[in-house]
Amino acid sequence: MNPAYSVAEFCRQHGISRGLFYNLLREGHGPRVIKAGRRTLISSKAAEEWRQRMETPSKTGETA
Numbered sequence: 001m002n003p004a005y006s007v008a009e010f011c012r013q014h015g016i017s018r019g020l021f022y023n024l025l026r027e028g029h030g031p032r033v034i035k036a037g038r039r040t041l042i043s044s045k046a047a048e049e050w051r052q053r054m055e056t057p058s059k060t061g062e063t064a
Contacts, residue, residue, distance in 0.1 A: 004034065004041040014051075029054075 005013065010031070011021050024030035031050035034041040042050075 004043050005047060007040050007042070010042045010047060013047075 007018060007021060011018055016024075021030060025033070031042045032046040034043060034046075
């Protein structure tokens with residue numbers, strides 16, 4: 001797996017638009033990011049943590 005995703009790669013991999021990505025960041029629901037100069041990167045670990053946070057609990061009482 002990649003050590004880090006660009007914003008475009010992250011969005012493509014997770015099936016979301018860049019607009020949604022930046023809205024999630026603005027609302028505090030996006031993944032942790034790394035700023036490298038003008039580039040914004042998302043580590044594979046931060047992407048995994050974000051996926052886990054975004055999972056919704058089932059209706060059987062399971063918690064995320």
